[in-house]
Amino acid sequence: MAQYNTAGTVSAPLELARGEHEAVAINGNGARVAPPPKVTLTSLTPNNTGTLRKIYNVVLPVTYSERFYKSVLDPSLDDVNKLVYYADIPVGACCCSLENVAPKQGEPTLAILTLAVLAPYRSQGLGSALVRHALRAALHPTVPPPPTPPASGTATRGQLKQAPPRVVINRATVHVQVGNEDAKRFYERLGFKEDKVVDNYYKNFQRMEPKAAWLLVCDDIAGALGETGANGA
Numbered sequence: 001m002a003q004y005n006t007a008g009t010v011s012a013p014l015e016l017a018r019g020e021h022e023a024v025a026i027n028g029n030g031a032r033v034a035p036p037p038k039v040t041l042t043s044l045t046p047n048n049t050g051t052l053r054k055i056y057n058v059v060l061p062v063t064y065s066e067r068f069y070k071s072v073l074d075p076s077l078d079d080v081n082k083l084v085y086y087a088d089i090p091v092g093a094c095c096c097s098l099e100n101v102a103p104k105q106g107e108p109t110l111a112i113l114t115l116a117v118l119a120p121y122r123s124q125g126l127g128s129a130l131v132r133h134a135l136r137a138a139l140h141p142t143v144p145p146p147p148t149p150p151a152s153g154t155a156t157r158g159q160l161k162q163a164p165p166r167v168v169i170n171r172a173t174v175h176v177q178v179g180n181e182d183a184k185r186f187y188e189r190l191g192f193k194e195d196k197v198v199d200n201y202y203k204n205f206q207r208m209e210p211k212a213a214w215l216l217v218c219d220d221i222a223g224a225l226g227e228t229g230a231n232g233a
Contacts, residue, residue, distance in 0.1 A: 009043035016125035037087035040127070041133055044073055044081050044095075051090045052083060059116035061091075062205045071097070072113075076166055079137040080110070084117070084126050092117035094130035098138075101167055108136040108167050110221070112174040131190055135221045138169035164195070170221045175201055175213040183212060192216035192225025 016039060044052060049069050056064060072081050072095040079086075084092045095114045100106040112134065117126050176183045178197060194214050201213035218224050 014039045038084045041082040045116040091121040108169045110172040139221045140167040172218040177211040191219045
């Protein structure tokens with residue numbers, strides 16, 4: 001079985017834009033502001049896929065196949081797909097795929113596949129942090145990219161095959177179930193706009209009603225992140 005190098009996959013603590021983490025305690029000496037809990041992002045590995053599965057099974061109305069959980073471990077997505085930890089507790093995740101990254105396939109695109117945060121930890125900016133991180137990672141791919149593990153067996157660091165450089169991606173898409181106005185507004189606040197309605201998008205998921213989805217598109221990730229160009233110039 002392939003061995004993944006997971007060193008350095010935990011981010012520095014995030015400073016969330018929202019202030020819900022701050023709590024004021026009143027005592028005899030006046031007010032005290034409690035420090036916010038540590039929030040970090042962690043790369044997906046074979047060791048934490050079970051955690052990802054549990055979060056998705058609790059939050060999302062569909063069950064994803066084993067193929068899906070294998071696909072999100074693609075080393076080229078290491079800097080994009082993340083679990084979010086709140087005070088060292090895994091509470092959410094965002095998983096994406098890359099489309100049109102080969103030459104002459106069209107405009108390279110980040111497709112957001114899933115986003116989930118456990119209910120007690122919502123409205124604290126965690127979902128926004130996950131999506132913004134994915135957008136930023138697509139726009140600024142890791143240099144050099146993470147090494148590719150062998151298809152089978154183990155390999156030392158020197159034997160790992162270097163992955164080819166990933167293209168800069170300045171476009172993103174996401175599908176949102178028609179009727180889920182809260183999710184639509186969430187993505188619109190992050191720079192996405194409705195492109196069209198896709199009928200029967202959820203036809204393979206029996207528990208999903210209605211089956212139609214809005215296709216939301218962000219045609220300028222750099223602009224959505226407040227950058228002036230695809231390279232941040």
